Amino acid sequence: MNDLKNEECSACSNKNVYFSTEILSIDEKNGAIKKIYLFRCKEHLDTDLDEMLTLRRKKLANSYDTSPQKPDSHKIDNA
Numbered sequence: 001m002n003d004l005k006n007e008e009c010s011a012c013s014n015k016n017v018y019f020s021t022e023i024l025s026i027d028e029k030n031g032a033i034k035k036i037y038l039f040r041c042k043e044h045l046d047t048d049l050d051e052m053l054t055l056r057r058k059k060l061a062n063s064y065d066t067s068p069q070k071p072d073s074h075k076i077d078n079a
């Protein structure tokens, strides 16, 4: 397991100070729960979940060429 303390904020490139597991979606048919790790830095501590997810998507879009539905296993490639 990665050292979560060294992860970046999910919304920006600051170091995270808080991390939580969030439910991203629940499949209506089979009830499968899709979870993500969400990291927040000091600046984003009070940012609500929707906003965080939007920022996170933008951040990921900048670092990878993402298709809209990628598996959501918050993997970080430290280049």
Ligand SMILES: [Zn+2]
Binding pocket: 009, 010, 011, 012, 013, 014, 040, 041, 042, 043, 044
């Ligand atoms: Zn941040």
